[in-house]
Amino acid sequence: MSLLELRGVTGGYGPVSVLRGIDLVVEEGEVAVILGANGAGKTTTLRAICGMLDDTAGEVLFDGRDLCGASTPEIARAGIAHVPQGRGTFGDLTVDENLRLGAISRPDPGTEADLARWYEAFPRLAERKDQAAGSMSGGEQQMLAIARAMMGRPRLLLLDEPSLGLAPLITRDVFERLGEINREEGLTMLVVEQNAGLALEIAARGYVLETGQIVIGGTAEELALDDDVRKAYLGF
Amino acid sequence: MDLFLDQLANGVSSGVIYASVALSLVIIYRTTGLLNFAQGEMALFSACVTWWLTERGLGVWFALLISTALSFVAGALIERLLIRPVMRTGNQLNVVIVTLGMFLGINALAALLFIKPGLETPKMPGLFPTDEILGIEGKTLGLALLLALQCLVLWALLQRTKVGLALRGVASNPDSAALVGIHPGRMLMLGWGLAAALGAIAGTATASTAANGAFDTSLMQQVLVYAFAAAALGGFDSLLGAVVGGLIVGIANSLTIQYVDALAGIELVLPFGLILAVLLVRPNGLFGRTIVERV
Numbered sequence: 023m024s025l026l027e028l029r030g031v032t033g034g035y036g037p038v039s040v041l042r043g044i045d046l047v048v049e050e051g052e053v054a055v056i057l058g059a060n061g062a063g064k065t066t067t068l069r070a071i072c073g074m075l076d077d078t079a080g081e082v083l084f085d086g087r088d089l090c091g092a093s094t095p096e097i098a099r100a101g102i103a104h105v106p107q108g109r110g111t112f113g114d115l116t117v118d119e120n121l122r123l124g125a126i127s128r129p130d131p132g133t134e135a136d137l138a139r140w141y142e143a144f145p146r147l148a149e150r151k152d153q154a155a156g157s158m159s160g161g162e163q164q165m166l167a168i169a170r171a172m173m174g175r176p177r178l179l180l181l182d183e184p185s186l187g188l189a190p191l192i193t194r195d196v197f198e199r200l201g202e203i204n205r206e207e208g209l210t211m212l213v214v215e216q217n218a219g220l221a222l223e224i225a226a227r228g229y230v231l232e233t234g235q236i237v238i239g240g241t242a243e244e245l246a247l248d249d250d251v252r253k254a255y256l257g258f
Numbered sequence: 259m260d261l262f263l264d265q266l267a268n269g270v271s272s273g274v275i276y277a278s279v280a281l282s283l284v285i286i287y288r289t290t291g292l293l294n295f296a297q298g299e300m301a302l303f304s305a306c307v308t309w310w311l312t313e314r315g316l317g318v319w320f321a322l323l324i325s326t327a328l329s330f331v332a333g334a335l336i337e338r339l340l341i342r343p344v345m346r347t348g349n350q351l352n353v354v355i356v357t358l359g360m361f362l363g364i365n366a367l368a369a370l371l372f373i374k375p376g377l378e379t380p381k382m383p384g385l386f387p388t389d390e391i392l393g394i395e396g397k398t399l400g401l402a403l404l405l406a407l408q409c410l411v412l413w414a415l416l417q418r419t420k421v422g423l424a425l426r427g428v429a430s431n432p433d434s435a436a437l438v439g440i441h442p443g444r445m446l447m448l449g450w451g452l453a454a455a456l457g458a459i460a461g462t463a464t465a466s467t468a469a470n471g472a473f474d475t476s477l478m479q480q481v482l483v484y485a486f487a488a489a490a491l492g493g494f495d496s497l498l499g500a501v502v503g504g505l506i507v508g509i510a511n512s513l514t515i516q517y518v519d520a521l522a523g524i525e526l527v528l529p530f531g532l533i534l535a536v537l538l539v540r541p542n543g544l545f546g547r548t549i550v551e552r553v
Contacts, residue, residue: 074433074436095440095441098437098438098439099439103438104437114430115426115430119423119427123423123427123435126420126424126439126440170438
């Protein structure tokens with residue numbers, strides 16, 4: 023059984039329908055990437071999984087359980103963490119408080135140990151522990167958002183354009199960290215990303231989304247070799 | 259000099275009340291992003307409940323405790339039943355209209371249940387000793403201690419507990435709060451409950467410090483205006499600002515009445531002039547945070 027499977031998922035914002043029947047699977051332990059042009063529905067797909075749309079129909083099977091129609095907090099508690107576009111930082115709270123909020127829905131034991139662990143993994147965050155999260159640089163905030171998601175001990179991590187607004191070197195760093203987390207923790211990830219080259223490096227599976235539908239799906243190698251994908255997203 | 263100190267003490271007494279109403283306004287503003295125009299009338303109703311309980315033979319402090327607890331529940335229910343359904347329409351202005359409706363409705367309900375014409379005027383028993391302690395009037399000292407206690411409890415709740423952290427998370431970023439598994443609705447109910455509970459204390463204290471403790475349905479109306487001024491002065495998103503703002507407004511008002519004869523009858527002008535001046539220089543108030551976010 024796949025960890026995540028979407029079957030015929032539709033949805034949008036109010037009267038505007040964006041998704042026209044999304045089918046995709048993400049297997050336990052792998053990184054899957056969704057590529058697509060602006061407005062194709064990538065962010066909307068992630069929002070549909072998290073119950074953040076006005077009306078979502080179809081099936082969102084997480085570990086066999088249909089989460090379609092569940093509320094966002096329930097979905098988060100089921101084990102899906104979402105790092106939204108723009109990172110969703112609690113800007114006026116401190117770095118430490120941001121991380122503690124990440125763990126707020128799980129039982130207390132282990133929170134302190136996890137905190138120590140992610141401070142060790144991201145020393146910059148430890149240095150800025152008591153600083154307001156909103157005052158950090160974009161790259162630092164992205165690291166914070168990832169660490170915050172990890173504090174909830176998720177089974178699936180959704181990432182929406184982690185490279186947005188970051189310098190190329192920092193983007194590379196972010197993806198290297200994501201790759202590490204995937205390998206070391208065996209954490210399953212679904213990443214929406216414009217930077218197809220980097221994303222496909224850490225991904226096992228990829229999908230291309232166009233006007234609310236999956237038009238190409240396959241392994242990362244297949245996608246990287248696909249002529250259309252290369253022209254449209256890899257630029258060669 | 260004695261006169262000055264007396265006026266200062268008066269200012270502190272009323273400032274403390276403005277501060278505690280301003281605290282309620284700030285809590286609701288931070289959690290719901292809303293100005294609650296009914297805050298004063300909610301406090302009036304709570305004060306009526308306290309008084310009603312004392313008439314049934316309860317000690318005033320015990321009555322206040324019960325009325326505070328009841329107000330907490332009522333505040334949470336108001337959020338759930340009146341505010342949230344209107345909030346869902348997505349138009350903040352509609353919710354403001356609802357709080358204005360509540361202003362009239364709760365006031366009328368208090369009149370209907372407790373302050374009927376022909377009935378005896380409600381008289382709140384004093385909360386504090388009337389004699390002086392360490393040269394300070396018992397009332398002033400008691401009010402200041404009561405405010406300090408409220409601040410301490412609020413601070414501990416918000417800064418030292420998980421539920422407080424969740425509440426601040428919702429205030430800071432409701433979407434992200436939902437994404438870490440916090441039910442924003444529950445936090446909004448908590449915010450309104452806290453505001454109503456603080457209102458119960460403010461309303462009861464206001465009534466008990468009036469002459470003979472006698473009060474009517476206009477008990478909190480002027481207080482609310484000053485509390486709004488205090489919250490604006492302190493910065494609408496700052497609890498500390500609410501307290502400092504309340505004290506400044508109270509003291510400025512009382513000193514104006516005493517010393518600025520030219521403004522006799524229109525004393526309101528000075529504190530509000532002061533506030534205007536501060537806001538021109540610092541649009542987010544004295545303690546309000548300018549949200550600077552790097553992307």
